[in-house]
Amino acid sequence: MNMLTDAAVEEAVQNRTEELPVKMRGTKVRVFYGEKQALFDVDLDVRQKQVTALIGPSGCGKSTFLRCLNRMNDTIDICRVEGEIALDGQDIYDPKVDVVELRARVGMVFQKPNPFPKSIYENIAYGPRIHGLVSSKSALDEVVESSLQKAGLFNEVKDRLHEAGTGLSGGQQQRLCIARAIAVSPEVILMDEPCSALDPIATAKVEELIDELRENYTIVIVTHSMQQAARVSQRTAMFHLGNLVEEGPTDKMFTNPDDKRTQDYITGRFG
């Protein structure tokens, strides 16, 4: 694995002069739902502190691959995952891995905002509390505030932290869910069509937020919107019928892809 010092990573993030190190690596990933195979030998690297977009027509396996990255597929009884997925070089499917801890390191934001039916404060405080990340009420208050700040939501909710999270607008709820993921200090954030339930203004805010978050987090996003992939990602991976068609810098994927299926998909010929 390509190891760089923090300073070198910082420089590469700023200048994009060299390839960033690999944060997660999928090797020959195969996924089955019962008898049906949904992914075929997918090899895909996710680079540190970049946004990787997963695109492709409906049913091609984008969400399935995303869910492999924090073992969310474990929650689906009939689902079986083969191959290897590594986080910082460590196999996350190793039986010794604590899945709860893994999902704190690799957080997830879903298509439909899903705040807990509790206060805004409690939505954020829950994770740090169960993971034992804070030792006092004041430390917890700080985590809640800084997570909401990082999610660009603090100013909008600071006077009603003890009101229900479900009372917020859809876009605010989605930023609350992002704040909830951030609160446990993840390294990677997975987003499964995070804007599909949002209006254009709320979508723009979440996209802006994703762009800011990539300074500190590695992000993988599934999206049906080509415009969104082009706006927020630095790398794009194209899936088709359970196969990874190609992967590369987003600029290249959208202007000069190697594979005709990518060209056809991004120009709206299928999907």
Ligand SMILES: Nc1ncnc2c1ncn2[C@@H]1O[C@H](COP(=O)(O)OP(=O)(O)OP(=O)(O)O)[C@@H](O)[C@H]1O
């Ligand atoms: N829980 C499940 N049980 C059975 N089959 C499933 C399940 N989830 C997904 N599949 C199947 O796996 C394949 C890939 O689905 P997946 O949801 O990963 O695709 P996708 O590219 O994310 O699609 P979409 O863009 O429509 O969300 C599809 O054929 C789908 O029907």
